[in-house]
Amino acid sequence: MEPPHNDMSNASKPDPGRRRRPWVVGVSGASGTPYAASVLRGLLAAGEAVDLVVSRASRLTLLDETGIAFRDAHWRTDLREWLALGADGKPGAFPVTEADLADVRYWPAGDLAAGPSSGSYPVKGMLIVPASTACVAGVALGLSKDLLQRVASVTLKERRRLVVAVRETPLSGPTLKQLVMLDEAGAVVLPASPAFYAGATHIQDLVDFVAGRVLDAAEVPHGLYRRWEGELRGGSKEEADPS
Ligand SMILES: Cc1cc2nc3c(=O)[nH]c(=O)nc-3n(C[C@H](O)[C@H](O)[C@H](O)COP(=O)(O)O)c2cc1C
Numbered sequence: 001m002e003p004p005h006n007d008m009s010n011a012s013k014p015d016p017g018r019r020r021r022p023w024v025v026g027v028s029g030a031s032g033t034p035y036a037a038s039v040l041r042g043l044l045a046a047g048e049a050v051d052l053v054v055s056r057a058s059r060l061t062l063l064d065e066t067g068i069a070f071r072d073a074h075w076r077t078d079l080r081e082w083l084a085l086g087a088d089g090k091p092g093a094f095p096v097t098e099a100d101l102a103d104v105r106y107w108p109a110g111d112l113a114a115g116p117s118s119g120s121y122p123v124k125g126m127l128i129v130p131a132s133t134a135c136v137a138g139v140a141l142g143l144s145k146d147l148l149q150r151v152a153s154v155t156l157k158e159r160r161r162l163v164v165a166v167r168e169t170p171l172s173g174p175t176l177k178q179l180v181m182l183d184e185a186g187a188v189v190l191p192a193s194p195a196f197y198a199g200a201t202h203i204q205d206l207v208d209f210v211a212g213r214v215l216d217a218a219e220v221p222h223g224l225y226r227r228w229e230g231e232l233r234g235g236s237k238e239e240a241d242p243s
Helices: 033-045 058-066 075-083 133-141 147-157 173-184 203-217
Strands: 023-027 050-054 104-106 125-131 161-166
Touching: 023 033, 023 147, 033 050, 033 058, 033 075, 033 125, 033 203, 050 058, 050 075, 050 147, 075 104, 125 133, 125 147, 125 203, 133 147, 133 161, 133 173, 147 161, 161 173, 161 203
Parallel strands: 023 050, 023 125, 050 104, 125 161
Antiparallel strands: none
Protein backbone atom coordinates (compact mmCIF):
# COMPACT_ATOMS: atom_id res chain seq x y z
CA MET A 1 0.00 0.00 0.00
CA GLU A 2 1.23 3.49 -0.83
CA PRO A 3 2.19 5.58 2.23
CA PRO A 4 -0.41 8.22 3.10
CA HIS A 5 0.20 11.57 1.40
CA ASN A 6 0.75 13.48 4.57
CA ASP A 7 1.96 10.82 6.96
CA MET A 8 3.04 12.66 10.10
CA SER A 9 5.50 10.02 11.27
CA ASN A 10 8.43 12.01 9.85
CA ALA A 11 7.22 15.35 11.19
CA SER A 12 10.00 17.62 12.38
CA LYS A 13 9.09 17.99 16.04
CA PRO A 14 9.26 21.51 17.50
CA ASP A 15 11.48 22.35 20.44
CA PRO A 16 9.21 21.59 23.42
CA GLY A 17 10.62 24.54 25.36
CA ARG A 18 9.64 27.21 22.84
CA ARG A 19 6.46 27.30 20.81
CA ARG A 20 6.79 28.49 17.23
CA ARG A 21 4.44 31.15 15.96
CA PRO A 22 1.37 29.13 14.99
CA TRP A 23 -0.84 29.22 11.96
CA VAL A 24 -4.47 29.80 12.90
CA VAL A 25 -6.70 27.36 11.04
CA GLY A 26 -10.34 28.41 10.87
CA VAL A 27 -12.86 25.77 9.83
CA SER A 28 -16.18 27.34 8.81
CA GLY A 29 -19.45 25.71 7.86
CA ALA A 30 -18.96 25.10 4.13
CA SER A 31 -18.80 21.60 2.76
CA GLY A 32 -15.21 20.35 2.58
CA THR A 33 -14.09 19.20 6.02
CA PRO A 34 -11.60 16.77 4.35
CA TYR A 35 -9.77 19.86 3.00
CA ALA A 36 -9.37 21.13 6.56
CA ALA A 37 -8.14 17.74 7.76
CA SER A 38 -5.55 17.58 4.98
CA VAL A 39 -4.31 21.13 5.67
CA LEU A 40 -4.04 20.38 9.39
CA ARG A 41 -2.10 17.15 8.76
CA GLY A 42 0.15 19.01 6.31
CA LEU A 43 0.93 21.79 8.82
CA LEU A 44 1.70 19.29 11.58
CA ALA A 45 3.80 17.15 9.26
CA ALA A 46 5.83 20.26 8.42
CA GLY A 47 6.44 20.87 12.15
CA GLU A 48 4.17 23.94 12.28
CA ALA A 49 2.24 24.90 15.39
CA VAL A 50 -1.51 25.28 14.94
CA ASP A 51 -4.22 27.27 16.70
CA LEU A 52 -7.58 25.79 15.72
CA VAL A 53 -10.99 27.47 15.58
CA VAL A 54 -14.01 25.44 14.50
CA SER A 55 -17.17 27.50 13.83
CA ARG A 56 -20.50 26.41 15.28
CA ALA A 57 -21.93 25.79 11.81
CA SER A 58 -18.96 23.65 10.81
CA ARG A 59 -19.98 21.12 13.46
CA LEU A 60 -22.94 20.33 11.21
CA THR A 61 -20.79 19.83 8.11
CA LEU A 62 -18.32 17.80 10.15
CA LEU A 63 -21.13 15.63 11.52
CA ASP A 64 -22.61 15.22 8.05
CA GLU A 65 -19.31 14.51 6.29
CA THR A 66 -17.53 12.43 8.93
CA GLY A 67 -20.08 11.35 11.54
CA ILE A 68 -18.01 13.11 14.23
CA ALA A 69 -19.89 15.27 16.76
CA PHE A 70 -17.08 17.70 17.54
CA ARG A 71 -17.00 18.77 21.23
CA ASP A 72 -15.12 21.72 22.74
CA ALA A 73 -14.54 19.75 25.94
CA HIS A 74 -13.14 16.73 24.08
CA TRP A 75 -11.57 18.48 21.10
CA ARG A 76 -8.33 16.53 21.24
CA THR A 77 -10.06 13.14 21.01
CA ASP A 78 -12.43 14.36 18.29
CA LEU A 79 -9.65 16.05 16.31
CA ARG A 80 -7.53 12.93 16.42
CA GLU A 81 -10.42 10.83 15.11
CA TRP A 82 -11.10 13.40 12.38
CA LEU A 83 -7.50 13.70 11.20
CA ALA A 84 -7.17 9.91 10.99
CA LEU A 85 -10.04 9.76 8.47
CA GLY A 86 -9.42 9.42 4.75
CA ALA A 87 -11.37 11.66 2.39
CA ASP A 88 -13.46 8.59 1.53
CA GLY A 89 -14.45 8.33 5.19
CA LYS A 90 -12.18 5.36 5.90
CA PRO A 91 -11.16 5.43 9.60
CA GLY A 92 -7.49 5.06 10.44
CA ALA A 93 -6.33 6.03 6.93
CA PHE A 94 -3.74 8.32 8.52
CA PRO A 95 -1.77 7.43 11.64
CA VAL A 96 -2.32 10.26 14.14
CA THR A 97 -0.90 10.02 17.64
CA GLU A 98 -1.40 12.15 20.74
CA ALA A 99 2.16 13.41 20.22
CA ASP A 100 1.26 14.68 16.73
CA LEU A 101 -1.30 17.00 18.32
CA ALA A 102 1.09 18.27 21.00
CA ASP A 103 1.47 21.64 19.28
CA VAL A 104 -2.21 22.23 18.58
CA ARG A 105 -4.11 24.79 20.65
CA TYR A 106 -7.87 24.84 20.44
CA TRP A 107 -10.02 27.91 20.97
CA PRO A 108 -13.84 27.67 21.17
CA ALA A 109 -15.54 29.76 18.45
CA GLY A 110 -17.48 31.74 21.04
CA ASP A 111 -14.37 32.72 23.01
CA LEU A 112 -13.84 36.29 21.88
CA ALA A 113 -11.21 36.73 24.59
CA ALA A 114 -9.05 33.94 23.09
CA GLY A 115 -5.39 34.68 22.40
CA PRO A 116 -5.66 35.06 18.60
CA SER A 117 -8.48 37.64 18.95
CA SER A 118 -5.73 40.21 19.57
CA GLY A 119 -3.13 41.40 17.10
CA SER A 120 -0.53 41.23 19.86
CA TYR A 121 -0.83 37.43 20.02
CA PRO A 122 1.99 36.10 17.84
CA VAL A 123 0.81 34.08 14.82
CA LYS A 124 2.11 33.59 11.29
CA GLY A 125 -1.29 34.09 9.70
CA MET A 126 -4.60 32.37 9.15
CA LEU A 127 -5.93 29.72 6.81
CA ILE A 128 -9.74 29.49 6.52
CA VAL A 129 -10.48 26.03 5.15
CA PRO A 130 -13.17 25.63 3.97
CA ALA A 131 -14.64 29.16 3.95
CA SER A 132 -18.42 29.50 3.75
CA THR A 133 -19.97 32.40 1.86
CA ALA A 134 -21.32 33.60 5.23
CA CYS A 135 -17.74 33.66 6.49
CA VAL A 136 -16.58 35.49 3.34
CA ALA A 137 -19.29 38.12 3.90
CA GLY A 138 -18.47 38.46 7.60
CA VAL A 139 -14.74 38.88 6.99
CA ALA A 140 -15.21 41.23 4.03
CA LEU A 141 -17.48 43.45 6.13
CA GLY A 142 -15.45 43.07 9.36
CA LEU A 143 -18.40 41.69 11.32
CA SER A 144 -16.32 39.61 13.80
CA LYS A 145 -19.49 37.70 14.72
CA ASP A 146 -17.41 34.90 16.27
CA LEU A 147 -13.76 34.14 17.04
CA LEU A 148 -13.07 32.82 13.54
CA GLN A 149 -14.22 36.05 11.88
CA ARG A 150 -12.48 38.18 14.52
CA VAL A 151 -9.15 36.42 13.92
CA ALA A 152 -9.57 36.93 10.18
CA SER A 153 -10.14 40.67 10.70
CA VAL A 154 -7.10 40.83 12.99
CA THR A 155 -5.02 38.98 10.40
CA LEU A 156 -5.95 41.57 7.76
CA LYS A 157 -5.32 44.57 10.00
CA GLU A 158 -1.94 43.18 11.05
CA ARG A 159 -1.08 42.64 7.36
CA ARG A 160 -0.50 38.93 7.91
CA ARG A 161 -1.17 36.19 5.40
CA LEU A 162 -4.87 35.27 5.18
CA VAL A 163 -5.92 32.43 2.88
CA VAL A 164 -9.64 32.02 2.22
CA ALA A 165 -10.50 28.66 0.64
CA VAL A 166 -14.07 29.47 -0.37
CA ARG A 167 -16.43 26.58 -1.22
CA GLU A 168 -19.68 27.34 -2.93
CA THR A 169 -21.09 26.98 -6.40
CA PRO A 170 -22.46 28.90 -8.24
CA LEU A 171 -21.33 32.17 -6.69
CA SER A 172 -23.77 35.06 -6.24
CA GLY A 173 -22.97 38.64 -7.22
CA PRO A 174 -22.67 39.75 -3.58
CA THR A 175 -20.23 36.93 -2.80
CA LEU A 176 -18.16 37.74 -5.89
CA LYS A 177 -17.96 41.37 -4.77
CA GLN A 178 -16.98 40.32 -1.24
CA LEU A 179 -14.24 38.07 -2.62
CA VAL A 180 -12.85 41.05 -4.55
CA MET A 181 -13.00 43.05 -1.31
CA LEU A 182 -10.95 40.34 0.42
CA ASP A 183 -8.45 40.26 -2.43
CA GLU A 184 -8.08 44.04 -2.26
CA ALA A 185 -7.60 43.81 1.51
CA GLY A 186 -4.62 41.51 0.92
CA ALA A 187 -6.14 38.06 1.40
CA VAL A 188 -5.41 35.15 -0.93
CA VAL A 189 -8.78 34.01 -2.30
CA LEU A 190 -8.31 30.34 -3.07
CA PRO A 191 -11.40 28.55 -4.39
CA ALA A 192 -11.59 24.93 -3.23
CA SER A 193 -11.30 23.83 -6.82
CA PRO A 194 -9.31 20.65 -7.44
CA ALA A 195 -7.30 20.23 -10.66
CA PHE A 196 -6.97 17.02 -12.65
CA TYR A 197 -3.50 17.47 -14.17
CA ALA A 198 -1.70 16.11 -11.12
CA GLY A 199 -2.69 12.52 -11.87
CA ALA A 200 -5.51 12.13 -9.37
CA THR A 201 -6.84 8.59 -9.06
CA HIS A 202 -8.57 8.86 -5.67
CA ILE A 203 -10.78 11.38 -3.90
CA GLN A 204 -7.89 11.92 -1.45
CA ASP A 205 -5.70 13.15 -4.34
CA LEU A 206 -8.27 15.81 -5.25
CA VAL A 207 -8.60 16.89 -1.62
CA ASP A 208 -4.82 16.98 -1.19
CA PHE A 209 -4.42 19.12 -4.30
CA VAL A 210 -6.56 21.88 -2.80
CA ALA A 211 -4.92 21.47 0.62
CA GLY A 212 -1.50 21.60 -1.03
CA ARG A 213 -2.37 24.86 -2.80
CA VAL A 214 -3.48 26.32 0.56
CA LEU A 215 -0.10 25.32 2.05
CA ASP A 216 1.65 26.78 -1.02
CA ALA A 217 -0.06 30.11 -0.32
CA ALA A 218 1.31 29.90 3.24
CA GLU A 219 4.76 28.84 1.94
CA VAL A 220 4.63 25.68 4.03
CA PRO A 221 6.56 22.80 2.41
CA HIS A 222 4.59 19.64 1.66
CA GLY A 223 4.36 16.73 -0.74
CA LEU A 224 0.60 16.66 -1.09
CA TYR A 225 0.38 16.74 -4.88
CA ARG A 226 2.56 16.24 -7.93
CA ARG A 227 3.66 19.62 -9.28
CA TRP A 228 3.40 20.55 -12.92
CA GLU A 229 6.82 20.21 -14.54
CA GLY A 230 6.07 21.42 -18.05
CA GLU A 231 5.40 18.06 -19.70
CA LEU A 232 2.04 16.80 -20.85
CA ARG A 233 1.41 13.21 -19.85
CA GLY A 234 2.67 10.78 -22.50
CA GLY A 235 5.02 13.20 -24.25
CA SER A 236 6.88 16.48 -24.30
CA LYS A 237 5.25 19.85 -24.94
CA GLU A 238 6.86 19.97 -28.39
CA GLU A 239 5.32 16.63 -29.42
CA ALA A 240 1.91 17.69 -28.16
CA ASP A 241 2.04 21.16 -29.70
CA PRO A 242 3.49 21.08 -33.24
CA SER A 243 3.24 24.89 -33.70
C1 LIG B 1 -24.36 20.13 5.30
C2 LIG B 1 -24.13 21.60 5.01
C3 LIG B 1 -23.33 21.97 3.96
C4 LIG B 1 -23.10 23.32 3.68
N1 LIG B 1 -22.29 23.64 2.65
C5 LIG B 1 -22.01 24.94 2.40
C6 LIG B 1 -21.09 25.28 1.37
O1 LIG B 1 -20.53 24.43 0.68
N2 LIG B 1 -20.80 26.59 1.19
C7 LIG B 1 -21.37 27.58 1.95
O2 LIG B 1 -21.05 28.75 1.75
N3 LIG B 1 -22.27 27.28 2.94
C8 LIG B 1 -22.60 25.98 3.19
N4 LIG B 1 -23.47 25.66 4.20
C9 LIG B 1 -24.14 26.76 4.94
C10 LIG B 1 -23.29 27.32 6.09
O3 LIG B 1 -23.03 26.31 7.05
C11 LIG B 1 -24.04 28.48 6.75
O4 LIG B 1 -24.11 29.59 5.85
C12 LIG B 1 -23.44 28.92 8.05
O5 LIG B 1 -24.14 30.05 8.52
C13 LIG B 1 -21.97 29.27 7.94
O6 LIG B 1 -21.53 29.77 9.19
P1 LIG B 1 -19.97 29.98 9.53
O7 LIG B 1 -19.37 30.76 8.41
O8 LIG B 1 -20.02 30.73 10.82
O9 LIG B 1 -19.37 28.66 9.72
C14 LIG B 1 -23.72 24.31 4.49
C15 LIG B 1 -24.52 23.93 5.57
C16 LIG B 1 -24.73 22.59 5.83
C17 LIG B 1 -25.59 22.20 7.00
